[in-house]
Amino acid sequence: MSGTFLGMPGNFPKNAEKAVQNSQLRFNLRKATHTIRGKRASVVAELPDWKELRAAAKAVKDETLRHLDRYLVQLEEAVTRAGGHVHWARDAAEANRIVTGLVQATGESEVVKVKSMATQEIGLNEALAEHGITAYETDLAELIVQLGDDFPSHILVPAIHRNRAEIREIFLEKMPETPDGLSDEPAALAEAARLHLRERFLRSKVAISGANFMIAETGTLVVLESEGNGRMCLTLPETLISVVGIEKLLPSWRDLEIFLQLLPRSSTGERMNPYTSMWTGATEGQEFHLVLLDNGRTDVLADEVGRQALRCIRCSACLNVCPVYERTGGHAYGSVYPGPIGAILTPQLRGMGSELDASLPYASSLCGACFDVCPVAIDIPEVLVDLRAKAPHGAAERAGMRVAGWVLGDEARLAKAQRLASRVRGLVPRRLPGPLSAWTDTRDLPEIPEESFRDWWERHERP
Amino acid sequence: MRVALFITCVNDTLFPGTGKAVVSLLRRLGCEVDFPAAQTCCGQMHVNTGYRADGVRLARHFTEVFSGYDAVVAPSGSCAAMVREQYPKLVRPGSRGAAAVAEVAPKVYELSEFLVDVLKVEDVGAYFPHRVTYHPTCHSLRGLRLGDRPARLLSRVRGLELVPLPAADECCGFGGTFAVKNPAVSAAMGADKVRNVLGTGVEVLCAADNSCLMHLGGTLDRQKAGVRVMHLAEILATTEATG
Amino acid sequence: MSAREEILGRIRRAVRDAPEVEIPRDYRTSVPVDDPVGLFAERVDDYRAVVHVLPAAEVPAKVAELVRGRRMIVPDGLPDEWTGGAAGGAELSGADGVVTGCAVAIAETGTIVLDAGPGQGTRAQTLVPDYHLCVVRADQVVASVPEAVARLDPVRPLTWISGPSATSDIELNRVEGVHGPRTLEVIVSI
Structure with a gap:
């Protein structure tokens, strides 16, 4: 079981100093971030209207946030009309209580999970474990992190700090059915994960997911993924529970025409990710619960400069181009949200009461590469500078x-x-x-x- | 044309040679150069380190000192970007400060912008027979969007061989107080940049910001690498007579 | 106060003074493409899926050839000529593959979209079997994402498929074949 970042000691400079001395980590990160940078740049260059898409996305998100109350009520009505159940959670503890109760009501003690930042943020797996419920991560990278008793270090690719040889070792040690002859070819490792999870998908009765987008107008939820573990979790179990931050909303169905172009190209550097699932309410006989999560988001929303961080669609392009992230990896940030976006989101969500959180706004040379690639035009340097003015100084x-x-x-x-x-x-x-x-x-x-x-x-x- | 030189506090204190180079270059190109003696600092270090009130005081001083000039030229992409990009965010809309910023900020140019866009010159008559690579500093590249202006100027310098710098757009790791607040990461970034510079086999590393060059030059000197750092102005000011 | 009321109240207080926003939609909502089918085929191929572009009359024989020897799921409503004579079944366990139509296909991104309509099966039917054969009619191919979004009904369960199951989780390199069908084969009927 992977741990949570909450209450992590230290500060960014100290964590970073350790990380930059780890040459294996530096090598892995450099290789991965440079690969993805090149891919992103080439698929972004394919779209002649990238600038216009970005401007539209920024405005759509700002408009959503401006009327978030109205859109959330609209979403709730639409989901309910389509047979789903909507729950509201002020903070992590309340969200965990709601989800635990929903799982307990099914009588199950195991759930499968689709990779979700929101459930990591609230420490859901640990909360479920306290009630005897085991959560199985099904995303390959999450599985690597979970089996390796490790922390995620990237928004999109939580095991980016691991190379193929390290992953092979984790699999051999933690997946008993894996043959010793397993090679470290990515295809062979993916195959091993497929076999490991296959039966679990087919027998699980409850799944927990997040969502990339929620459409207020229609009540539709949208999950983008690559492997098909998302489709497995969203489709096969009898009960689906989605925990989603309140800022993930888009007003209208049409708005997806913007974001389905921006997100895949920004995150995995593909024209489109392999699978995107969209469902509205209870679908094909499934029981569906939506947990809307605040957990500090309304505080961020109240900050005139900082609220732009809520536009974030978790593409992680800013991590991949960040010269600081490239050299420290994600763990140094002590949060499920690492990199430039984490440096502005974590101190806003958690406050700057701890030494670690107060050091995050300084975890940047203000080089501006993050702002350049952000598909929703979050001026990360601007927010960093603003947070520095609010941070405690020695x-x-x-x-x-x-x-x-x-x-x-x-x-x-x-x-x-x-x-x-x-x-x-x-x-x-x-x-x-x-x-x-x-x-x-x-x-x-x-x-x-x-x-x-x-x-x-x-x-x-x-x- | 009468221009005010904004030397910047770093150049004023540590790199006066850059200021002298700007003066001689601009005069050679027919400008009348004024140095408003009351100038001090744009306030970037204070603002970017989280001391906004002190930074705003310095910014107010700046707008007072440079009000009334047709053009203000700074041999620093970073300080020019501070005035143009960040000043408008420091003032309340509709305030007196906002009006002062609106008047002064658009007239502040980084040197290569001033040469290419205002004076409309690319061949400044310089002579510098050396192998040079150019590092576009972050605030020149992504703040002011200087683009290829510095390269256009350098490529017209007689005798100069401009060698492309691999991964040029990556930050050198200076980042103002970042260099001392996160020294390990700053040094790691600097080391990677220096490795790329050394790979080009140049004699001189050039940039439009002495603060970044101070960090890279300090790293090169510590390694006894034998590569000199020079501000863009110093190369452009060199002629056959002076060089 | 309920969580719902409290969160909505916090939001209202937080955005009270936030400015109203105009949304500029200056991006392309339709894209002129000379040969959408050709572009679609090229982009599907980029994902390492197998693509065949065939005259409608040749499709039945091609389907028959591809499904031969496989235990195929044949969803309700699939046109007879696209079944390849496979003994129509809906049973998930033991099926090697599934043959479906689609709701819309996108040339620019090489995407097919299923909406669980006639001939497209349930979401599970196109997920669990290891082989997915999808027949796309030329008139279902649109050029761009906005054109596809406009054609789709969000109330239906939608699955957007761009190539076979894949992952970039190991060193950020794309590898095909994880949990979804490892082989995607597409026939465009022209």
């Missing part, structure tokens, strides 16, 4: 920044400081003490010039 840093602000606030003070620096230029050690050693551990300092530009100008140019 006393030493505060004092240093205050002095710097005072010096820079007036040209005479700045000139004086520059002359002082020039006077001691020969005395600066190669390695600086204290927090500035962070610079000189790996980099030389620039030489301080004999005089500043402004003094030079004053001497030579002032008319």
Whole structure:
């Protein structure tokens, strides 16, 4: 059983320092992120109207959020009309209680799961386990994480930090039916997972999913996937429970024409993902429950700058292009939402009370690559900077920044400081003490010039 | 044309040679250069590190100092992007500050923008007989969208061999205070960038931002790699007479 | 207060001062494609599915050839000429394959969409067997995603299929064949 990230100690810089020293991890991440970057770029370039799709998607999401109350009520009516049951959960505990109750009502003690960020966010598997219910992850990468007693490290590909040889070892150890001769070819590993899960799919009575989109107008839920484990879970069991964040809404059926173009190309770099399932209410004799999850989302919604994070469709394009993520992997972020989107979403959903969460807005060089690829145009650097203004700052840093602000606030003070620096230029050690050693551990300092530009100008140019 | 030079606090304090290069280059191209002495800093470090109030004070100072000029030229993509992209987000719509930003921000140009778009010149008469690679810094590339302007300028420099930099669009890892707040990641990014630079076999690494070059140059020097870093302005200012 | 009322109340307070939004729909809602069937076939082939483009008259023989020796599920409502003479069954267990029609197909993305209508079976029937043969009529092929969305009825259970089951979970490389049908074969009847 994989653990949850909640209450993880440490902070991003410390976690990251450990991660960058792990050369196997660095290699795996580099290979995977560079592969997907290239694929994304080529399928995005195929669409001449990408910019227009992106602008429309951003506006549709903003409009949905502006009237989220109305659309949620509309969705509830449509789902109910189609024979489904709608539940509302203020937070993780309430959602877990609702789902546990629904599973218990079926009399089952096992459920199959389709990969879902929302259920990871609320720690549903652990909550179910406390009530004697075992949740089996069926997505290949989730299975790898679950069997490896590991944490997910990517939104789309939770086992991105593992390479084929490591996956083979996990399978051999944790799936008893797997033959010793298993090769580490991806096709063979996928086949082993197929055999491992086949019977479970056919006999499971309850499935739990999330959803990529919910359509307010029609009550339709949409799940995009690749392997067919989603179709198995959504179709075969007698009871389906979907736990979905309230921001996953789209107003109208037509809006899918935008998002079904943007999401697959942004996430797996395909023109279309292998399978997309859409269902409305209770379908083909199934019992259907929809749990609408807030869990901090309405707090995010209240923030004028930060609310754009709720446009996120979890494509993970921002992770794949992020130079920081590429070098640290997802675990350093201590959240089910890693990478650039995690750095703005986690501190908003959880607050910045812990050292880890307060360090996340700084887990970025503000290079802007994430904003460029975001299919719903979330200005991640803008939100990061805004969160930094709200984050708690250490006393030493505060004092240093205050002095710097005072010096820079007036040209005479700045000139004086520059002359002082020039006077001691020969005395600066190669390695600086204290927090500035962070610079000189790996980099030389620039030489301080004999005089500043402004003094030079004053001497030579002032008319 | 009368232009104000916004030197930026980093260049002013640590890289005066870049400022001198801008002055000589712009004069060679017929501009009258003014250096408003009251200028200090755009406030980027404070804003981006989470000290917005201090940053806003510096931004207000900036708009006061540079109000009334036809053009303000900065040898820094990052600081120019701060003024143009971030200032409008720091002010309340309809406020006096917003009006001041609306007046000044659009006139602030990064050097290569000013040369190519305003002066409409690509051959600046420079001579620099060396192998050079160019690193497009993030704020020049994705903030200001400088595109190939710097490359167009460099490719017209006589004697200069411009070698393409692999993975040029990737961040070098400087990121302002990121370099000291997340030193391990910053250094790892810097090391990868430097590896790409060394792979090109150049003598000089060029960029439009001395802050990124300070990080990369510091990494190169620590490795005793033998590659020099130079600001774009310094290459463009070099002529057969001066070089 | 119920969770529902509380969440709706929080939302109303949160967006009180948020601006209204205009939605620019300047993207392409239809795409001019000279040869939609050709593009569709090419894109399906990119997913490593097998594609045959055949005159309508030749389809029955092709289906017969492909289903020979397999235990096929033949869903209700499938035109007789597309059954290939397979002994029509609906039983999931023991079936090797399924032959269906579709509701719509998308050229740009190489996608077929099933809506559980006549000749398309239940969702389980096209999922559990390892082989899926789908016959697409040329007039069902639209150029782009928006054109497909416009043709579909969201109240029906919809399954969008783009190639065989696949995963990118190992090193972000696409590998065909996980839980869904490992072989997808498409006949476009022209």
